[in-house]
Amino acid sequence: MGILDRLRGIDRRYWHVCYNCMMLTGHDTVKSVFYSEGPPVSVLGRPLFACPRCTSTNTKSFQNLKDEGSEAPLWGLERVVREHPRSQFIVKPVAQPPVSDGSSASRGNKETTVQ
């Protein structure tokens, strides 16, 4: 990673654009870009990031765009990202697995054998 990328705070591996959201929002970039450090889900053997807004895997990381030479759209996306606080792009997934409060959660259907 270059030093400039670090300074600008955009790690392209973790920034993604969802094309399904783009379609749904009429190309509202702010509502279609999301930040996720993963882990990616594997779809047909390819590591993909599911969109936390619509769960679609029709997404592409900024790194992908860079790799395929899509400089113009990438430039536009990164401009939008810089104009907004990062928190705006950290989206809680729609379907989230239940999280325990730190205390060891006991599974409900556990057989107890009394000695």
Ligand SMILES: [Zn+2]
């Ligand atoms: Zn989406």
